[in-house]
Structures are given as structure tokens and as C-alpha cells.
Amino acid sequence: MGRNTRKRRSSMATKAVAASAALALGGGGLIWANFYASAHESKSGQNATKAAQAAAQVATISCPDVGQKLTNVPNGARQGVATELANLDKQITEAYARLASTRQAQANDSGFVQNAIVGPLKEKRAATIDRIRINIQRAGGQFDSALSRLAACQTQTTNQTDAGQGGQDGGGQQNDGGGQQGGNGQQQNNGGQGGNGPVAADFVDITKVQGNAQLGVGQNGLAANGRSGSRGTFTTSCGTNGNDNHNTDNVIVAPGVTNGAHHLHDYVGNQNNDAFANDQELAGADTSCQNQGDKSSYFWPVLRLQDGSQDFDQNNDGGGKEGNVGRILQPSQAQLKFVGNKRGKVVAMPTALRIITGDAKAFVNGTGNANVNWSCTGFENKVQLEDKYPICPQGSQVVRTTNFQSCWDGQNIDSANHRTHVAFVQADGTCANGFKAIPQLQVRLVYNVPAPKIQNGQVVNPYAVDTFPENLHKPITDHNDFINFFSTNLMNKMVNCINTGKKCR
Structure with missing residues (x-):
């Protein structure tokens, strides 16, 4: 099986199409x-x-x-x-x-x-x-x-897919048909420019949401870096994928399978990540990180603006052929930070450790593995959304924050279901028996997104994260992936910084 070709956006990427072309x-x-x-x-x-x-x-x-x-x-x-x-x-x-x-x-x-x-x-x-x-x-x-x-x-049914979408009261309007296509006002079967979402019920005006969570509370271990234990941080700067490094593979879940993700990923850090990359190739690859000792791979589904425009993958598998349509939005910021454990010191991650956090299929799987935080700048310490996309006020940006598992079983760099070799901290901040605390990766992505509008129960110019098509672009499906390829020296520096309470880059 041959290597797939990494895709780049063409100069015609954002050309608008007439609504009748659906x-x-x-x-x-x-x-x-x-x-x-x-x-x-x-x-x-x-x-x-x-x-x-x-x-x-x-x-x-x-x-x-x-x-x-x-x-x-x-x-x-x-x-x-x-x-x-x-x-x-x-x-x-x-x-x-x-x-x-x-x-x-x-x-x-x-x-x-x-x-x-x-x-x-x-x-x-x-x-x-x-x-x-x-x-x-x-x-x-x-x-x-x-x-x-x-x-x-x-x-x-549509009623079933809408059920449970109102868990966070923000005045979002329910919608059983959803979406608009272009400028002729014709409704689509299930919302969105691609016909498979999002719908109006997936959005909420963040200014109308009662404060529901401090960033640092919950199952995903956001409070790991507390007032005791290992309080330092290590930040790595790897850009925002300005070179358009995209593919629809997933080397963790579907190695050797082209289009294994059925949606498009942004990649920063390691520049050789596709379905066919082995550990040796990843270790020897170029990196977009400023510190060349960090060849780790950081990747997440792209965010798109469904404003009637098309991008380079409109007619490709994983793109328009599978309902992932609209203009790809590049983050204005991609902050990658590693923090410690509030109860004790952390140990080095093993080379090639793979971690998936969140669930790309959470809409149909249920929320057991979901790990989603949507918010807006200026609201992050007040409101964190799971099953809604925020509509941010003027001057505020959309924020996706993901906090990874920070306990490792001490033996395996992966597991059969890609989950059981790592875990979140327990309620008291410790790792379960047999697991060791490792630096916790926190990814914060910030986007300039024109605010969607809800008109007559429909969403106009929505934005949405890429998904498997049957998951209907629901915000609960957001997820993030990491493969560790820090050099030994740089990983040791990270651990030392975190354990001694320093802030390092």
C-alpha cells in the first residue's frame, strides 16, 4: 500500500458555490x-x-x-x-x-x-x-x-438526536430540520452546508449561559496543577499549522489505512504523521516546533466555517464527500502546555507514547469518553460547554481547550482500545494503583469565528468541527491526539521544570 499524499489548500480553496450545486x-x-x-x-x-x-x-x-x-x-x-x-x-x-x-x-x-x-x-x-x-x-x-x-x-430520529442537547441552559433554540443552504433559503434535511449538521440546537449564546464551571473542575483532571505537588509548567511552541499540513488519516487508531479518520486533521509538531508513518519515521521527521527537540505529533479535527464556501477537499474522501464542508479555519493561537500533578512529582513520558482524549464518536457512543471544553475568550473561567458551540459576543474568540490524561500504566505506549494504558487522575488528584503521574498536556486553540446567527429556528453561517459523517458535527465529538517524540534531554528538562515549580519553554 502506497503512502497517501499530504494535501495542501489551493488558491481556489474558498471559492463560493451556488446553493443549487448541492x-x-x-x-x-x-x-x-x-x-x-x-x-x-x-x-x-x-x-x-x-x-x-x-x-x-x-x-x-x-x-x-x-x-x-x-x-x-x-x-x-x-x-x-x-x-x-x-x-x-x-x-x-x-x-x-x-x-x-x-x-x-x-x-x-x-x-x-x-x-x-x-x-x-x-x-x-x-x-x-x-x-x-x-x-x-x-x-x-x-x-x-x-x-x-x-x-x-x-x-x-431527529427528535432523538436533539434529545439531551439542552443539558446546558443557554437559551439555545431547538431545531428539527436545521440549517440553510447558500442564499436561496432552501432547507436541508439535517442542517448545515453539507446536510449533516450542525443545527440551531447545537449553538448557544454564551452571554446567556449561567456560569457552570471553573476551568479546573471535573473528570478530565483540569485541576491537576494545584497548590502542592509538582507546580511547574513547560510550554512548547509549534505554530498553528500555517503550512496546511492536513490529512484524513489516524496513525493511532487506523495505522496503514488511508482516510481512517473520515475527517480532516490539523497537524502541528511532527511533519511526517500520516497513516503509514512508523515510529522510526516519526522520530526522524522535521518538526514545526521552535525547539527542535520536540518532534511530538499534536493533531485535532479542523474547524470549518460553513458560509457557502468550499475548501481544497470539497470533492475528497474525508472532506466534502463525507459532509465535512466549508472553509477551514486556522487557529489564531495554538497553546501547548504541560503541567504537573497536584499530589506529587511526575515522571518522564516514554518515547512514542500515544494518547487520545475525547471521543470522535461521542454523539452515537455516549459521553463516557467525551472530554470537551468549548468557550469564548473572556468567559473561560465562567462557562465551559460540552454539547454546545458557543456564539461569542463581538470582540471575543472561540476557544477549544483539551486536557489530556495524566496517569500512565508504566509499561505500555498504547493499548488495544488506545485508552486503558492511560487514565485521568482520581478525585483526590492521585493516580490509581500501578499508574504513574506524567506531565499533563493541555491544548488551547483560539479561533476568529464570525458569530453565527439563529433565525427562524435555523442557524445561518454556522461553524463546526469535522466529524465522522454519522456524528452530525456535534460539538461533543471534539477530540485531540498526541504522540510523544520529545528527545530524552528535552523530556528530562520538562520533568525537572515541572517538579521544581519552574515555568520553562
């Missing part, structure tokens, strides 16, 4: 089919109404996440299992695309979704899960037969 997935890249016919054609108008009703009934597909359940995969089976897990993601993506492009058939046949989409998807998933079993058993591992029951998927 096509079904596989044609022009958008996953919304325009069923709104001319008003004088009564039959077509009736069909359009049926199609709109069908769209309101079924919004997305929800499938159990098999990868999260795999906690013990032999090393000899990991590549094969990773490939099959990527196949499961691809199957869901294809099924969602079929769901989004067959609204008329759904309106005409109440059994269409089950018979033509969900049923065949279950069969494909069952075969893939069985191949995972074979990979594990061939390598001498044990396969949990209960995983075979994860083949079946469910559909979620």
Missing part, C-alpha cells in the same frame, strides 16, 4: 439531495413533503463501537484488527451516505431503511467482526464472543 453524496461531494421541486409541480411538491418527513423521521445511524470493547489484542493481531475496525467505520460511512441520499425511497416505503440499509449493514459488520475474531485467535488471543452481538445498528 448534490447527493458521490456526485459533487455534499451529502444532501435536493428534493425541493418547483412549486407549480404539485406531484413533485408532494414528494418533497414526503421526503422532508422521511428526513425528519431518521437522522442518522448509531452503531456500537467495537474498538472501545477490545481491551486485549495480541501484538501479532493489532494491524489486522486495526484494518478491520477501519472497515467497520467505512461501512457506517457508506450506510449513512445511503441513508442521506434515499429520502424519497424512505418516504415511499416504511421498510426501506431497515431492509436496504440497516439490515445489510448488520451482515457486513457481522462478517467484519468475525474477521477480527480470526485475527485475534490466530495470534493466540482470546476473543470475547459477546462482541459478535455488536453487529446490529440502530437508526436515530
